[in-house]
Every structure is written in C-alpha cells, then in structure tokens.
Amino acid sequence: AGGVESIVEILNLVDRSSEKSIIESLEEDDAELAEEIKKRMFVFEDIVLLDDRAIQRVLREVDSQELSKALKSVDVEVQDKVFKNMSKRAAAMLKEDMEFMGPVRLKDVEDAQQKIVASIRRLEDSGEIVIARSGEDELVV
Structure with missing residues (x-):
C-alpha cells in the first residue's frame, strides 16, 4: 500500500492532463492498481x-x-x-x-x-x- 500512496501523492502534484494520461496508461497495464489509485485520489x-x-x-x-x-x-x-x-x-x-x-x-x-x-x-x-x-x-x- 505504501507504493500506492506514493503514486497518489505524486499524481496529486502533477497537472490534470498528465494525471489523466498516467491513469489511462496504468489502466491498460494494471486495471486493479489503477482502480486502487483512483479510489485514493481526490480531484x-x-x-x-x-x-x-x-x-x-x-x-x-x-x-x-x-x-x-x-x-x-x-x-x-x-x-x-x-x-x-x-x-x-x-x-x-x-x-x-x-x-x-x-x-x-x-x-x-x-x-x-x-x-x-x-x-x-x-x-x-x-x-x-x-x-x-x-x-x-x-x-x-
């Protein structure tokens, strides 16, 4: 879970378009991980x-x-x-x-x-x- 938290913290710092493209590529590679990250992010x-x-x-x-x-x-x-x-x-x-x-x-x-x-x-x-x-x-x- 520490890795997921780190990713969430990083994604919360980047601009929205970068965040979206990172999440989208994550969804292709590891849908479960992408879903876990999206649950923890607040937009x-x-x-x-x-x-x-x-x-x-x-x-x-x-x-x-x-x-x-x-x-x-x-x-x-x-x-x-x-x-x-x-x-x-x-x-x-x-x-x-x-x-x-x-x-x-x-x-x-x-x-x-x-x-x-x-x-x-x-x-x-x-x-x-x-x-x-x-x-x-x-x-x-």
Missing part, C-alpha cells in the same frame, strides 16, 4: 462527495476569485452542489463573477482547482472534514 469534481457541512467549511477557506475560476469548466452538478451551500446572495455574486470573467485559460482553471483541492486535503488531514471515498465505510458513532 476537484469529487467535491460532490463531501457532505454539506464539509463544503461549507471548505468555502470559508477558499478565495472567491479562485472558486469562480475553479467552477468555470466543471459540470452543473458540481456547481449546484457548491451554490446550494452558500447564501443566495453569495451564490448570486459568484455566478455573476463567473459570467463577467470571460474566457479563462485552462491552466488557470486547473491551478484554481488544485488550490481548492489542497485546502480540502489540509482540512481532511487536520480532521476538520471527512471525505467519504468509494469503497470505504465510515464509522460514525
């Missing part, structure tokens, strides 16, 4: 796996400019999950920022997403939030 779109309280905690941590960039290219499900965890006014302001931002370089979007993922990982490491990963049963008492 920006996985924000939908967080419960509402965790998302609200993350939102207090992140810069609204970064958030508007990060949400620019994700699907509506991810955007809605974030918006519903904000006040109506804050969500409206964020949507407005996204509209008026205009085109954004993909690299800038990915950088913003990585910053938010880093905040999420920090909060998880400190025990402030729990990420319900697939295949893991969270014991809550």
Whole structure:
C-alpha cells in the first residue's frame, strides 16, 4: 500500500492532463492498481462527495476569485452542489463573477482547482472534514 500512496501523492502534484494520461496508461497495464489509485485520489469534481457541512467549511477557506475560476469548466452538478451551500446572495455574486470573467485559460482553471483541492486535503488531514471515498465505510458513532 505504501507504493500506492506514493503514486497518489505524486499524481496529486502533477497537472490534470498528465494525471489523466498516467491513469489511462496504468489502466491498460494494471486495471486493479489503477482502480486502487483512483479510489485514493481526490480531484476537484469529487467535491460532490463531501457532505454539506464539509463544503461549507471548505468555502470559508477558499478565495472567491479562485472558486469562480475553479467552477468555470466543471459540470452543473458540481456547481449546484457548491451554490446550494452558500447564501443566495453569495451564490448570486459568484455566478455573476463567473459570467463577467470571460474566457479563462485552462491552466488557470486547473491551478484554481488544485488550490481548492489542497485546502480540502489540509482540512481532511487536520480532521476538520471527512471525505467519504468509494469503497470505504465510515464509522460514525
């Protein structure tokens, strides 16, 4: 498992396109290993796996400019999950920022997403939030 953790840590540091191509080639060579790695990785779109309280905690941590960039290219499900965890006014302001931002370089979007993922990982490491990963049963008492 130590090897898998090392791979996950490395993949979490590279840009998304490199990460995707590495995972894809791993899937061809060793589908089981690739699946194990994907289960342990957290990507920006996985924000939908967080419960509402965790998302609200993350939102207090992140810069609204970064958030508007990060949400620019994700699907509506991810955007809605974030918006519903904000006040109506804050969500409206964020949507407005996204509209008026205009085109954004993909690299800038990915950088913003990585910053938010880093905040999420920090909060998880400190025990402030729990990420319900697939295949893991969270014991809550």
